Amino acid sequence: MIKFKGIGINLILGVLMGILFATMIMVEGYVILASREMANGLVYEIAAKDLSIFKIIAVLVFMVTIILFNTRKIKSMNLNKIGIYLILSVIGALIAAIEFIALGMTCVVKFMPDVTSYVTENYLLAMNMIYIVVLLGIAVFLLVFTLFVNKKVKYIKFLSSEVKVIKDEDFGKTIEVRGQDELAELCSSINNMSLELREKIDNEKKIEQNKNELITNVSHDLRTPLTSILGYVDLLKQNGFEDKEKFVEYISIIDERSKSLNTLINELFEYTKLNSHDIKLNYSTVEIGSLVEQLSGEYSLIFKKEGLELISEIPEEDIFVDIDIQMIVRALENLLINAKKYSVRNSQVLVKLLQESNDIVISVENKVENISQDDLDNLFERFYKVDKARKTGDSTGLGLSIVKRVVELHKGLVKAELINGVIKFKIILLVQN
Structure with a gap:
């Protein structure tokens, strides 16, 4: 499971969701009180009202949410995903936006007590204020969400640049793995691919080198008995048939060299066969x-x-x-x-x-x-x-x-x-x- 400075992701997710639900309850409390006091023109006193019941409910919901997110069933879920990170980012941005709107409305009501009369008398002003509050809330949401997501975006750009380096310059290079999500898995796969390609390239170079060495060695070992055989054949052509002793000697040497050559060819064939990829043992x-x-x-x-x-x-x-x-x-x-x-x-x-x-x-x-x-x-x-x-x-x-x-x-x-x-x-x- 993902860890953040020793804290489980379930606890983090539970706290954020708890804050979101608790904030929504507190905002709903303000709305209820505002609707009750609107007729009396006492909206500016809302901030001073006793919200104990809503605070208690908010605290209870906050605690229950944390407990639910830390149950065995939820913990058994795989949370090492980018989707979870995006959910956390959205929740965090929502909380920030809601808190900003709630704080702004509270400040307006507290420091501008006559705002209620302005709003009730001027519909256009009321709509503009609502638009401004909504736009500011959206701006806060986008700002916070961007701050959360920017880390992953930078890592994706980092992966892209490193993959290009691997492709253009050097297989075998590895990329720093960060986290345990899909991007980390992708990074690990890229590292494995890079190392495997490096190994394959090295093996191909080694095979090519071995092939060249094999050709060189075989050429040398074939040349020696062949040169000897050809030399004694020339001697036989010159005077070997006239001298019986030399004839027997030359034939014996040619026979020995021919057998040596045959042995080399047989062993070379056998060695090559043993090193083929499709060899099967019985x-x-x-x-x-x-x-x-x-x-x-x-x-x-x-x-x-x-x-x-x-x-x-x-x-x-x-x-x-x-x-x-x-x-x-x-x-x-x-x-x-x-x-x-x-x-x-x-x-x-x-x-x-x-x-x-x-x-x-x-x-x-x-x-x-x-x-x-x-x-x-x-x-x-x-x-x-x-x-x-x-x-x-x-x-x-x-x-x-x-x-x-x-x-x-x-x-x-x-x-x-x-x-x-x-x-x-x-x-x-x-x-x-």
Whole structure:
């Protein structure tokens, strides 16, 4: 409810209406007394008459009005409206006009006792006096009403000018909210619109920047294997067919570069698809422990050929989770491939599954070299590669970005930790209730 210096709007409205009704009663009292005394020519004595009965009635009406406006039913009404403010303005202006007319008439009767004879003898003078009093009352009403409404008019002009500034200069700018009425709601809506438009503009700029970076990175990563392939093809054209050893060597290199190029294109396509707006996940309920154990078993032999030992720690109890199986498998495979590439040879790679409260955590940890904290902070960025990957040329820089996007689509979290030369990747997913 609107507050005015700690006073409720119901109390303010009740007081104003009470004053209006009480004033009308007092004016009616003067009219009644005037009609009684008119025949005796004692109108000038009206101000001195005992108006106790009218005063008592006016006070009672004033109190009853305040009580009525503060009842639970009236309080439950939404008074945070411009209409209520206008009603208050009209009531205040009416009270001021009535009080002005009553005060003026009282002063005329008190200080000009012969005015009654003038009025009764001169009809034109009487009509002119009535017109003057009415016009003065209207003038007072308009003056007071304008003073009340002027505050809102100024705020509307202020809103209009600020909206123009937002439109012409800077989305993201906010306007001062005053009060709790419809104008305040409009101001809040304008602020929200301004902030949302600023966010959309920033996002569009970011998307454009990311697109340009993507084109640059893709061009660079495509150029390297293509240049290598074209170079060895030229060598084959020159003398590769005459020298069998060189032929085999060149074909092997071309095959390796072609596979690297194919991997890059596939991962780029997959990453682009994962970031499209219309992507949908095919959820199904899975016992995640069996899935992780199966993947670990499939990659165990591959790791062994690379001089690595793959160890898995899976809890005995079943843990069910709603996931897109194909996507999560892809994310876990990327983590395992990453571990195979960067692990120190003759070391262990640990795959662990555990449940923490309502979350399940899948972690892959392995011993690494030449990876700093700066690398750790950027590992999930697109096309980011550590120096070792740049030398070998067998990394696209998209694998961990795909992991991050897959986990985000599942409303999960992925993070990396580096402790004493051991890097740990953790995928955190919500367990099925």
